[in-house]
Amino acid sequence: MKVSTTIAEVRSQVKEWKRQGLSVGLVPTMGYLHEGHQSLIARAARENDRVVVSVFVNPIQFGPSEDLESYPRDFERDCTLCEKTGADLVFHPEASEMYAENFCTYVDMDRLTKGLCGASRPVHFRGVCTVVSKLFHIVTPDRAYFGQKDAQQLAVIKRMVRDLSMDVEIVGCPIIREPDGLAKSSRNTYLSPQERRAAVVLSQALAEGRKALAEGERSAQAITGIIRGVLESEPLAQPEYVELVDWETLEPVETADRPVLAAIAVRIGTTRLIDNFVFEEGPECN
Amino acid sequence: MKVSTTIAEVRSQVKEWKRQGLSVGLVPTMGYLHEGHQSLIARAARENDRVVVSVFVNPIQFGPSEDLESYPRDFERDCTLCEKTGADLVFHPEASEMYAENFCTYVDMDRLTKGLCGASRPVHFRGVCTVVSKLFHIVTPDRAYFGQKDAQQLAVIKRMVRDLSMDVEIVGCPIIREPDGLAKSSRNTYLSPQERRAAVVLSQALAEGRKALAEGERSAQAITGIIRGVLESEPLAQPEYVELVDWETLEPVETADRPVLAAIAVRIGTTRLIDNFVFEEGPECN
DSSP states (O other), X not given: OEEEOSHHHHHHHHHHHHHTTOOEEEEEEOSSOOHHHHHHHHHHHHHOSEEEEEEOOOGGGSOTTSSTTTSOOOHHHHHHHHHHHTOSEEEOOOHHHHSOTTOOEEEEESSSSXXXXXXXXXXXXXXXXXXXXXXXXXXXXXXXXXXXXXXXXXXXXXXXXXXXXXXXXXXXXXXXXXXXXXBOOGGGGGOOHHHHHHTTHHHHHHHHHHHHHHTTOOBHHHHHHHHHHHHHXXXXXXXXXXXXXXXXXXXXXXXXXXXXXXXXXXXETTEEEEEEEEEOSSSOOO | OEEEOSHHHHHHHHHHHHHTTOOEEEEEEOSSOOHHHHHHHHHHHHHOSEEEEEEOOOGGGSOTTSSTTTSOOOHHHHHHHHHHHTOSEEEOOOHHHHSOTTOOEEEEESSSSSSTHHHHOTTHHHHHHHHHHHHHHHHOOSEEEEETTSHHHHHHHHHHHHHTTOOOEEEEEOOOBXXXXXXXXXXXXXXXXXXXXXXXXHHHHHHHHHHXXXXXXXXXXXXXXXXXXXXXXXXXXXXXXXXEEETTTOOBOSBOOSOEXXXXXXXXXXXXXXXXXXEOSSSOOO
């Protein structure tokens, strides 16, 4: 497995692979990899001849009061995990390699990004779209893998690819959870032992919401009420949002009469956690 | 020469060419082609194995009070000119092919686009960057050709390509002029015979500015004063801006001590015309 820190080196390696007719999968990450990322890399390795993992804590997707500085990093461990999971190239650039002096071009969206996490993180998805665009231009992957855990991000990237006619297949992958149900996240490391125990309330609350849907409840107000009720039973949990939205447009729905995303963001102490599920009639997609 | 109206068809043709190891040049246009466009197509044909010309009056780069509806169109004549100049494929999509329902993703820039034409055309460069991004994703050209006539557009596209790590060489090509000096433009067709005679004042004014620079004048105020003086001698000419800016950042300069762009926008009657020149010490680039 190769580690590259420059755009030029990645581009040259990928061009060599493409000349050989090999397909390329990309897994964009911010590092501090866990089993969630690992499942993306493993799937990319199954579906492509070569796999590139980017490990880059992207400064422009953090707001001024967010956790850019404290975001956990362990590049050596990341490399070990990438190698054993089947990655061929890890792209690990400095911020100055990605954002040259006087950088001023952004990819942004005037829908899909205003609600849910976008409401409290106004520059977040602009930063995500911009860095993912750059990674697509650098790696020119046939397929790119994103976790369903960041459901809004997945919907936004799919829309960006459609709108900007990018020639890449976006593959959404299921949420990987701890044994007690907590969705895997690099930010789980921020939790104290007591907070870690409390954090299970996110998946528990969503399970109740999903149960109501499965039993035929279709009112968004009823379903979000059920989810909110469970969250409020945990004193350490402060819900930021609890929403039921159209899974394609991310617009709030009143009735779950099409594929819907139930998404929540909750503060446990100072740590902001998110979780979600997608529900559609027939076989469920998550 | 082939004409395609769908993204899928263009993509498939270009992939076939790439499989054969052929290089591809792209000339993005809004049609109603003149000798300026022709010079871009001819250069693209000299420098690439295959040439794609896009003919698309891009609605999102026009403001609500601008000339989208009246913009001149003559697709049959455009095709004749493309074919005889060496194009291999003309991409002529409907607006609905480029902008699907609920289109909401844009490429934009928070510098370079605020001054000059951007001051009176606030959505223009967002529309240009977005459509050019799409065309790059669809055609994946090795080189793309833009006229120096739209100098701000050329600087903006170069910056977009750098910032978003797009793998395409941007080739700027000299302004093509009528015998009396008027820069070729599809919008010249709007001019009455009297206005057409008056319009020569743009190139005359710039020639005086360039002469002052060549003779050693370096004060931006003095140079723009000279240009403005000539423009004001023509009663039909209403200057919108007369500026001397850094040719890379497009920031106004006080002193022409680096490569500079002298750019003007002038209304002749209701028609808005632009012209410019780039000046640098040593061999001039335009």
